Every structure is written in structure tokens, then in C-alpha cells.
Amino acid sequence: MKLRFQFLFFLLFSLNLFSQELLPFVENFTKSNYNGDNQVWSLTQGGDNAMYFANNHYFFRYNGVKWERYALPNKTVIRSVFAYQEKIYCGSYNEFGYWIRENGVMRYYSISKDKDFFKDSSKNEEIWKIFEINGAIYFQSFNEIFIYNEKSIKRVAVPFLISYCFVIDSKIYVASVNKGIYLFNGKDFTYIEKWGVIANNVVHSIDKNSDEIFIFTQKNGVFVEKNEVLQAWNHPINDALKSEVIITAKFYQKDKLIIGTASKGVYIIQIDSGEYININRNNRLYNNSVLSIAVDKENDIWLGLDNGISHIEINSPFRIFSDNTGELGTVYSIASTPKGYLLGSNHGVFTYENKALNIIPNSQGQVWNVAAIDGTFVIGHNDGTFLYDFKSYRKVNSLTGGWQLKKDNYQDRYIQSNYIGLAFFDDKNDLSKHKRLNTVYRPIKDFVQTGQNEIIASDSYRGLFKINYDDNLELKSYLNLTQKNSIKNDFGVKIFKYKNDVLYYINSEWYYLDSVTDVLKKYDLFNQNFRNINEVIPIDDSSFAIIKEGLFYIINQSKDKFSWKLIPKKYYEGKIINQETKIFKFNNQYLINLDDGFLQFESSKNDFTNQKVEIEAYLKGKILTNEARIPNNQSLNLHFVSEYFGNKKSTLFYKLNNQDIIPLPDGKLILNNLASGKNRIEVYFTNGFEFIKTDEFTFTVLKPWYLSFWMVLLYFTLVGGILFLYYRWNKIRYQEKIKLKEEELKHHREIMELEMEAENKLKLQDYEKHILEMQVQSKASEVAGKSLSIAKQSEMIESIQRILEEEKNINTVKTKIKKAIKSNAINQREWENFEKNLIQSHEEFVQKLTNTYPELTSKDIKLSIYLRMNLSSKEIAPLMNISYRGVELHRYRLRKKIQLNPDESLSKFMLNL
CATH class of the missing domain: 1.10.287 (Helix Hairpins)
Known part of the structure; x- marks a missing residue:
């Protein structure tokens, strides 16, 4: 028994050693992010809202989207930066000057060059601090102060070794090394006698809060002057600080103090209440050694570390609880207790009270649900159902995997959904007694009562079921609604009760149930506003949350419009639990379970802030002006730069050439394969109801070189020349063809x-x-x-x-x-x-003769034939059986018939006919 007690004591003690706090969001930047050196000696915010850093051999500019790295011409170590008006003053080894942004690039101008300031005993000076009074810029090394007023530079030798100078109420306090503190009027140094108590201390900061001056020593804690009396700061943390090495400190608001240490990170202290948080490597910071502090326009904190940079959103309503040890595991359920929270995770049940995380003994295992009933907590555990009442943790029944526990709307009892169905508890004081719906043996994850003795339930995997039962919990009917309505894809059905309606999200569509016909009908209002979401998460009867395209929105309804309050992605990126994300609302606090803790924020403070956003466009590393003309087939890098870095920096959206509005969570966009012609990028943020345009950038993508004006002109010339040559060639060819044709015709x-x-x-x-x-x-x-x-x-x-x-x-x-x-x-x-x-x-002759002279007789034809045969009258006579004289007479008559002239020969006529 004693051994067991010692083990429990050791377990509780070890968890307390690694206890976590609800801390503000911290964004860490390592040298791999900004591609620089380790130490960040100084940092400041410029008038352009960008942050500037002195990082050993590099000077950095960060606008929330892009890191820009520069080096001094002489490549020396940079120790200090200070923003005043449009210039960023810079102090280095034997060098000081300022940077100005010109055409999207920081240009350096030396003030000390060719002034012979650094020689003889001053040849190894480094400018460790820069400040301003009445328009004059002061550059401070450990031995000298240089005063620059645009026209001249005054060099002041310091008769002692300086740690740092501090400006309070336009007075310059010079802290020596072990010789007290002096006032400097621009010429002389006056020792402050009343602060002699800290004469042997190294002072690393002096600041004022209300009417009190705080002096932060390196190793002896904090001293406070009030009513002309300097004494040790009467605060519980001061004893702890005396064992620390204070490097820097600063008030960032009234009664709010930051102290950076050499090995314990940073302390953020509320002066009036005495509360404080310590942010260090164990919980948020990347490095425990804080070298410099700056406060931006949002009153958020920037830390220059011995290795890296941290941005603490101290004024954000968001607070994060993360267990870096891995003891807590993934959180599935949260319940509020009088002293804190009760957390159910896959590692068991944990209490979070007084900034300490402790596991409840014997609760190890998967916990799905923690529900409060009259100050007692019912735990839905993988091993059964348990009760916790701050005194004991005990198992009350063997119902495993209790996902939800809800009060019956019609009777004084509770209903639990678990691995094997639904269980009913008639006595809330005795959960060991329960009744189950007979024959319903399937894992039911979510359910809602839609009437007396009627429940709509969803399976842990797929399906939506309508269950009817009688007063004795005997099953009357069990209807698969998705099957009845022919919905094939019914995986991961969400049941969502909103106001007086019960809705069902199935396969990216919203439905409601006609209870008479059991027909699932589409719900137009939600389908118009909340289609294709990843998840819907109930909060209360008037609000809920959705996850869409990786972004988390809190939804509230105002009349017929929905308000979409966007939670910045940086607070939960990579920590959302798919299908198990829940929102727990306690008083005015929202808690979202994460895979290593939870996110807490005040709903009333998550307001939208109008912000100025500028679009910076870069082509091959060079910034472009609006209406720029860029070559074709080039990648255009667009940076959407907000004036804020913290909670006020809303998630942005962009629209290209009147297309759909698209989320832009990281503020960067690379455009490729842009069409030739004029293009317009518009950037928006949302106030929950509408998208507000805040800036735009227009540019023209030139046509490819082969489609440029001169090339097109060349093309026309070439085509014209080719056409002309073709015309000439065709003409010559045509002429040749004509000639050839003529020759051919000839x-x-x-x-x-x-x-x-x-x-x-x-x-x-x-x-x-x-x-x-x-x-x-x-x-x-x-x-x-x-x-x-x-x-x-x-x-x-x-x-x-x-x-x-x-x-x-x-x-x-x-x-x-x-x-x-x-x-x-x-x-x-x-x-x-x-x-x-x-x-x-003589047929042809006869035919021609008869056609010509149809009046001829057969004897005339015979005579004509004999004449054609060139026979004489004497030869013809016996052939015609007539006398010679008869032939002559017949020839005479034939001449008459054919009307032959007397001079023509009748025989020759017949031959030629």
C-alpha cells in the first residue's frame, strides 16, 4: 500500500513538473525560416508596419509574408536597429547609418563613413543602442554617444563604461557598468545619488509605469522608485528573478510588463493582479535566452532570441493549451469544473486546475465523452461507463464506448449512445441500472429524439436510422432511412439540431425528414449556404461551426443572414481531429479540442477589424508597380501584406479576373500560365456577412515575343512579302503558262x-x-x-x-x-x-445525181454512168441499144435537164460530180 502511494505521488509530481498553461499564441521563426544567423540583438517596427531585425551579419525585414535579407557594405556585425519616420537606423562595428526602402528594396546610407570617428582608442566601438529625442538620433556604444540631427554629428565621449542608455520622459538615463546611473543632457553626465543602492549592479533596462520607475538589474532583480525612494520590487516573482539573469525588460501596456531572461525565457506579468506567465522552451519559445524585446502597433510582443525570433500574440483572445510531453494525448471531450477543466483523451481522464495537468488514477484508456450531471461527471470510456466526483473515479457499468450522453426530452432519464446501441438510465444517481433497446446491436455514434419513443440515429460508419419503441423500450420498428431514400453514399452521416429543426448532412447535401412519409427532403437554406463542407459542429441552439476548405468558421444567424466568424488557421493548423472536432461553450468561452490539447477563445472578443492590405508583386525578385507590364510565360509572386501581424490580421481571400473568391491563408500566391492581356487581382477580408475589398493590383501580361507588335509587324511583312513573291511567282508562272498555252495553241x-x-x-x-x-x-x-x-x-x-x-x-x-x-x-x-x-x-454517184437532179430518168442515169466511164457515143450506142445519133440526141437532152452550159464538157461534169 505504501509502495502504491509512493508511485502515485511520483506520478502526480512528475506530471506537475511538466504542467502546461493556457498561453497566448506564439509564432517562432528559426534561422532556417529567415536564412540568417542565430542571435537577434535588436528589433523594431517601421512606419511601414514591417518588422526589422539586427541579426549579427544580417539586417532583416519581415512584413508578415516575406523575409528580406541584407548586409552592410563592409559586412560587419549589426548590433542595433531603430525606426524613426521613414528610416531604419542601424548600428554596427565602427559604423552607423540608416536604411530606406526604395523601389521595393532596402538601401543603406552610411552616416559615419569618412568621418574618422572610429580611430585610436575608439577603433573597436560597436553601436549597441539607438534612440531618439526631439528629432535627434542617438547612437550609443559602450564608450561613446553620437548625436545626429540631419545636419551634423556630435561625438560625446563617456567617462565610464556604459551598459545601455534609456529614455524616460524625454530624459536620457545612462546606466554604467557597476558605477550607478547618470543623467545625460547632451553634454554632461550627472550621477543620480538617490539610486546609489544599485551602484554595483549592471542595469539592463529602465522603464516607467504610471508614476513608478522600474530598474531591472542583471542579477539582483527589479528595483522600483516611488515617491523618490528606490527599493526592491515587492512582488513574489522578484525573488525568482534574483536567481535569473535579466537581459531586457519593457512595459507594453499600463501595468503589463515583459521581462526577458538569459535562461528562463520571458515573463509576462500583470502588475496590478500579480498574475504572470512564463513562456519558455518547455511550452512555446524556440530558445530560452531573450536578447531584445519590441512591442508592435497591436501591443503584441516580439522577442529577439539567442537563436531565432518569437512573436507573442499577447492581446489575442485566443489561448492555447498544448501538452508538449505527450502525456495528455488527443483530446476528445472537455467539461468545465469549478477550478478548471476535465479533459477526456485517448490516454485517459485529466484535470486541468491551477495551471496544472494531472491524470485521474486508473482512468487510462480511450475516453470519448465527459458529461456533467449535477456536479458529477459521467465518463464514456472504452472500458465502460465511469463516474468522477472529485473524490473518486469508479466504474458504474460495462457499457463500452459511450460516445454521447443526453437527457431524455420526454422523461426524467438519460440516454447514452455507445458501441452496442442505445442505453436508457432511469435513475441518474444509479447509472449501474440501465435498459437497452432490444435487437439494436450496432455502434451508434450520434442520435436525436424526434418524438416521444422515436429516435433518429447514425451509425459510427454509415447509415441513418429511424428507431421507434414502446414505453417498455421494446423495439417497434427499425428503418434505414438512407436505404429507403436510395442514398448510396451514406458514410459519416451528421445529425445536426439547429433551433427547432433537425437536419442531416449526407454526402455533401442537407436534408430534413418528412416524419409522415419518411422521405428525406433537401433543406434549401442550408444547401445554399453550407454545401460541400468538411464538417459541421454543434455549439448551442443558435450557433454552430463548420470546417470548409480547411478553414474554421463560427456560424451565427442574424435574421435571414448567416455570420461567418473565421478563426485564423494558424491557431489550429495541423491539430484538428477529423470527424471528432467539437466545440464546448462554457459561459463566454469557446473551447475546441485538439490533438495535443485545446484552443480557448472568448467569442465576444473575436471581432473583425478593418485592415489595410497591400499587394506586393514580384517578378524575378523585383517589385512591380501597379499597372505593370510583364513578359509572357513568367511566374508572378504576389504577397498580400496586412498592416497587422497578430489577431487583427484576418484571413484574406483573393479573386483573379472576376473568378470565384478563393481563401489565401498564408498571404502568398504564385501565378503561372497567365493569359495575355490585362489581369486584375483583388484582395478581400470578411466581416462575417460579406467580403470587403481592401486592395487590388492590375497588370498586363505582354504577348509572347513571337506575338509582339514588332513581331506581328514582321509576320505581316513576311506574309505580305511571301504573298507578294507568291503573287509575282504566280504571275510569272501565269505569263509563262499563257506563253506556253499560246505555244501549245500555235x-x-x-x-x-x-x-x-x-x-x-x-x-x-x-x-x-x-x-x-x-x-x-x-x-x-x-x-x-x-x-x-x-x-x-x-x-x-x-x-x-x-x-x-x-x-x-x-x-x-x-x-x-x-x-x-x-x-x-x-x-x-x-x-x-x-x-x-x-x-x-456507181451507187454513190447515182445517189448524188438523183438527189441533185430528181427529174432524170433511168436512161438519163445510164447515159450519165457511161459518160462518167468516159465512153464515147459510138461505144454507148450498142450498150443502150440505140444508134449513134440517138446517143447524141440523148446527150443533148441530158445537158438541158442538168442545165449545163454549152461550153462545158458533159463527160467532165459527170466525172467531177
């Missing part, structure tokens, strides 16, 4: 003439041949006729000779001779055949 004509000539010759030859053939035929006919005649005559002569030889009787001879003559004469048929052949052999 040759064709010649060929045609030759062909016609040849054809004519052929025709003439054919004609002559035809004439010859006709003549041959005529001669053949003539020969045939003569041959026939000769043959007949020969036969007749032979017949007569034979009669004469055979017959002796004269009468008989006469008779036989007559008979022979008659028999050997050409018969009529033979003549007809002869005439027919004669006509056929």
Missing part, C-alpha cells in the same frame, strides 16, 4: 493544220482512190460488157462457122445462121444484170 493549230492538211490529203487520196476505184469499176463494167459482147460474138461466129461447115443447103444454112444469131444475142436478163451491176458500182 503548235496545236499547226498540228491541226497539219492534221487537217493530212486529213484533206487523205480525203483527197480517198476521193481520188474512190474515183480510181469507180473508174476501175467503170472500166471493169466496160470490160465486162465488152467481154460479154465479145464472148457472145465469138460464140455466134463459132456457131455460124460450124453451121457453114456442116450444112450444105443454103436455106438450111440461112435458117440455122439466123437461129444462131438469135440464140447468141444477149438476153434481157443478162442485160438487166449488167445494168444492175453497173448501177451498184
Whole structure:
């Protein structure tokens, strides 16, 4: 028993050692972020709202989006920076001057160059501090002070070793090293006798709060002068500070003090209440050694560290609880207690009270829900249901995985959803007694009562179910609503009760249920405003939260409009628990569970602030002016620079060329593949109801070089030249074609003439041949006729000779001779055949003759044929069986019929016809 007690004591003690506080948001920048050295000796905010840093060999500018790194011309170590008006004064080794921003780049101008300030005993001076009084700039080293008033530089040697100078009420207090504090009037140093008590201390800061002057020594804590009396600061933390090494300190608001130490980080102290927080490497800072402090226009704190830079949003309404040890784990549920909070995580149940985190013994394991009932907390645990009443932690039943515990709206009892369904507790004082809905054995994660004895529940994986039961908790009906309504994708259904409506978010659509028909109908109001969100998180009856495109919004309704209060992403980035994010509202505080703690903020203080945002455009590292003209196919880097760094810096949105408005959480945008022509970027922030335009940048993307004016002109010239050459070439070619055509026509004509000539010759030859053939035929006919005649005559002569030889009787001879003559004469048929052949052999002639002279008779035609055959009248007479005179008479009549002149030859006419 004693051993167990010692173990519990050790466990509690060890957790207290690593206890965490609700701390403001701290943004850390390491040398890998700004690409510089370790130590940041000094920092200041310029009139342009940018922060400037002295980082050993580098001078840095940071506007919330972009880090700019510069070095002095002589590459020496930079110890101090100070902003006054538009200049950033800079102190270095044997050098001081100022920086001015010109054309988007910081330019350095030396004040000390060629002044011979740093020689002899002053040849190793470093300017550790810069300040201003009445328009004059003071540069302070450990041995000298240089006063610069734009016209001249005054060098003042200090008779003692300086730690630092401090300005209070326009007076310069010079803290020596172990020799007390002096007043400096620009010429002389006056020792302050009343502060002699700290003469042997190294003073690292002097500041004033109300009517009290605070002096911060390096190793002896803080002293306060009030009513002309300097004494040790009467504050509990002062004893702790005496064991610390104070490096720097500053009041940032009335009664609010920052103290930077060498090894314990920074203390932020509320003077009037005595409360303080210590931010160090164990909880937020990247490094515990604070070298410099600055307060920006939002009264937030900037720390220059021995290794890095930190920005503390001390005035932000957001506070973060993070367990850096890993003991807490992922938080799933939070409940408020009189002294703090009760946290349910995957590692168990923890109390957070008096800035201390402690695990409740024996509560280890997955905790899903912590619900309060009359001061007692019901724990929905992976191992069952437990009760915690600040005195004991005990298991009350074996119902595992209690996701939710809700009061029954119709009876005095409670309902729990868990791994195996729904459980009903009739006695809130005895949760060991419970009843379950019979036959409903499935993990139910969320549920809502929609009527007496009616519950709508969602499975932990998929599905939406309507459950009806009787007064004895006997199941009456169990309807899968998503199946009934043919909704196939029903994974991760969200049940959301808003005011008097119960809504269901299924597959990126909002529905409500018609309880009569069990039909899921689309809910237009929410579908118009909250489609395609990642998550919806109930808060209370009048507000809820959504996560959309990675951004967290608190939604409130004002009449028919919804207010979208955006929580800056930097407070929860990478820590949201998917599907398990919840918002717990206690009084006026919102708490959001995270994977290593929780985020707390006051809803009334999360107001929107109008802010000035400037768009800086860079092309290849060079800043562009508005209406700039940039080459085609170049990447344009756009920085959206707010005047704020902290909570007032709203998440920005941008719109390119009247397209949709897109979130811009990191303030940077790279545009590629821009279309040629005029482009416009507009930047907005939201006040919850509408987007407010705060700046715009217009630029023109030039056409590609190959589409520039001169190139287009060249193209037109080339095309014109090509067209002209083509035209000339075509013209020449056309002319050549014409010539060729003419030559072709000439040759064709010649060929045609030759062909016609040849054809004519052929025709003439054919004609002559035809004439010859006709003549041959005529001669053949003539020969045939003569041959026939000769043959007949020969036969007749032979017949007569034979009669004469055979017959002796004269009468008989006469008779036989007559008979022979008659028999050997050409018969009529033979003549007809002869005439027919004669006509056929001269058919073409006969046809032409009859067509020309249709009045001619057959005898006229025969005569014409004989004449064409060039026969004489004497030769024609026997062929026509007429006398010679008869032929002549017939020829005369034929001449008349064809009306032939007397001078023309009838035979020649017939030959030429």
C-alpha cells in the first residue's frame, strides 16, 4: 500500500513538473525560416508596419509574408536597429547609418563613413543602442554617444563604461557598468545619488509605469522608485528573478510588463493582479535566452532570441493549451469544473486546475465523452461507463464506448449512445441500472429524439436510422432511412439540431425528414449556404461551426443572414481531429479540442477589424508597380501584406479576373500560365456577412515575343512579302503558262493544220482512190460488157462457122445462121444484170445525181454512168441499144435537164460530180 502511494505521488509530481498553461499564441521563426544567423540583438517596427531585425551579419525585414535579407557594405556585425519616420537606423562595428526602402528594396546610407570617428582608442566601438529625442538620433556604444540631427554629428565621449542608455520622459538615463546611473543632457553626465543602492549592479533596462520607475538589474532583480525612494520590487516573482539573469525588460501596456531572461525565457506579468506567465522552451519559445524585446502597433510582443525570433500574440483572445510531453494525448471531450477543466483523451481522464495537468488514477484508456450531471461527471470510456466526483473515479457499468450522453426530452432519464446501441438510465444517481433497446446491436455514434419513443440515429460508419419503441423500450420498428431514400453514399452521416429543426448532412447535401412519409427532403437554406463542407459542429441552439476548405468558421444567424466568424488557421493548423472536432461553450468561452490539447477563445472578443492590405508583386525578385507590364510565360509572386501581424490580421481571400473568391491563408500566391492581356487581382477580408475589398493590383501580361507588335509587324511583312513573291511567282508562272498555252495553241493549230492538211490529203487520196476505184469499176463494167459482147460474138461466129461447115443447103444454112444469131444475142436478163451491176458500182454517184437532179430518168442515169466511164457515143450506142445519133440526141437532152452550159464538157461534169 505504501509502495502504491509512493508511485502515485511520483506520478502526480512528475506530471506537475511538466504542467502546461493556457498561453497566448506564439509564432517562432528559426534561422532556417529567415536564412540568417542565430542571435537577434535588436528589433523594431517601421512606419511601414514591417518588422526589422539586427541579426549579427544580417539586417532583416519581415512584413508578415516575406523575409528580406541584407548586409552592410563592409559586412560587419549589426548590433542595433531603430525606426524613426521613414528610416531604419542601424548600428554596427565602427559604423552607423540608416536604411530606406526604395523601389521595393532596402538601401543603406552610411552616416559615419569618412568621418574618422572610429580611430585610436575608439577603433573597436560597436553601436549597441539607438534612440531618439526631439528629432535627434542617438547612437550609443559602450564608450561613446553620437548625436545626429540631419545636419551634423556630435561625438560625446563617456567617462565610464556604459551598459545601455534609456529614455524616460524625454530624459536620457545612462546606466554604467557597476558605477550607478547618470543623467545625460547632451553634454554632461550627472550621477543620480538617490539610486546609489544599485551602484554595483549592471542595469539592463529602465522603464516607467504610471508614476513608478522600474530598474531591472542583471542579477539582483527589479528595483522600483516611488515617491523618490528606490527599493526592491515587492512582488513574489522578484525573488525568482534574483536567481535569473535579466537581459531586457519593457512595459507594453499600463501595468503589463515583459521581462526577458538569459535562461528562463520571458515573463509576462500583470502588475496590478500579480498574475504572470512564463513562456519558455518547455511550452512555446524556440530558445530560452531573450536578447531584445519590441512591442508592435497591436501591443503584441516580439522577442529577439539567442537563436531565432518569437512573436507573442499577447492581446489575442485566443489561448492555447498544448501538452508538449505527450502525456495528455488527443483530446476528445472537455467539461468545465469549478477550478478548471476535465479533459477526456485517448490516454485517459485529466484535470486541468491551477495551471496544472494531472491524470485521474486508473482512468487510462480511450475516453470519448465527459458529461456533467449535477456536479458529477459521467465518463464514456472504452472500458465502460465511469463516474468522477472529485473524490473518486469508479466504474458504474460495462457499457463500452459511450460516445454521447443526453437527457431524455420526454422523461426524467438519460440516454447514452455507445458501441452496442442505445442505453436508457432511469435513475441518474444509479447509472449501474440501465435498459437497452432490444435487437439494436450496432455502434451508434450520434442520435436525436424526434418524438416521444422515436429516435433518429447514425451509425459510427454509415447509415441513418429511424428507431421507434414502446414505453417498455421494446423495439417497434427499425428503418434505414438512407436505404429507403436510395442514398448510396451514406458514410459519416451528421445529425445536426439547429433551433427547432433537425437536419442531416449526407454526402455533401442537407436534408430534413418528412416524419409522415419518411422521405428525406433537401433543406434549401442550408444547401445554399453550407454545401460541400468538411464538417459541421454543434455549439448551442443558435450557433454552430463548420470546417470548409480547411478553414474554421463560427456560424451565427442574424435574421435571414448567416455570420461567418473565421478563426485564423494558424491557431489550429495541423491539430484538428477529423470527424471528432467539437466545440464546448462554457459561459463566454469557446473551447475546441485538439490533438495535443485545446484552443480557448472568448467569442465576444473575436471581432473583425478593418485592415489595410497591400499587394506586393514580384517578378524575378523585383517589385512591380501597379499597372505593370510583364513578359509572357513568367511566374508572378504576389504577397498580400496586412498592416497587422497578430489577431487583427484576418484571413484574406483573393479573386483573379472576376473568378470565384478563393481563401489565401498564408498571404502568398504564385501565378503561372497567365493569359495575355490585362489581369486584375483583388484582395478581400470578411466581416462575417460579406467580403470587403481592401486592395487590388492590375497588370498586363505582354504577348509572347513571337506575338509582339514588332513581331506581328514582321509576320505581316513576311506574309505580305511571301504573298507578294507568291503573287509575282504566280504571275510569272501565269505569263509563262499563257506563253506556253499560246505555244501549245500555235503548235496545236499547226498540228491541226497539219492534221487537217493530212486529213484533206487523205480525203483527197480517198476521193481520188474512190474515183480510181469507180473508174476501175467503170472500166471493169466496160470490160465486162465488152467481154460479154465479145464472148457472145465469138460464140455466134463459132456457131455460124460450124453451121457453114456442116450444112450444105443454103436455106438450111440461112435458117440455122439466123437461129444462131438469135440464140447468141444477149438476153434481157443478162442485160438487166449488167445494168444492175453497173448501177451498184456507181451507187454513190447515182445517189448524188438523183438527189441533185430528181427529174432524170433511168436512161438519163445510164447515159450519165457511161459518160462518167468516159465512153464515147459510138461505144454507148450498142450498150443502150440505140444508134449513134440517138446517143447524141440523148446527150443533148441530158445537158438541158442538168442545165449545163454549152461550153462545158458533159463527160467532165459527170466525172467531177
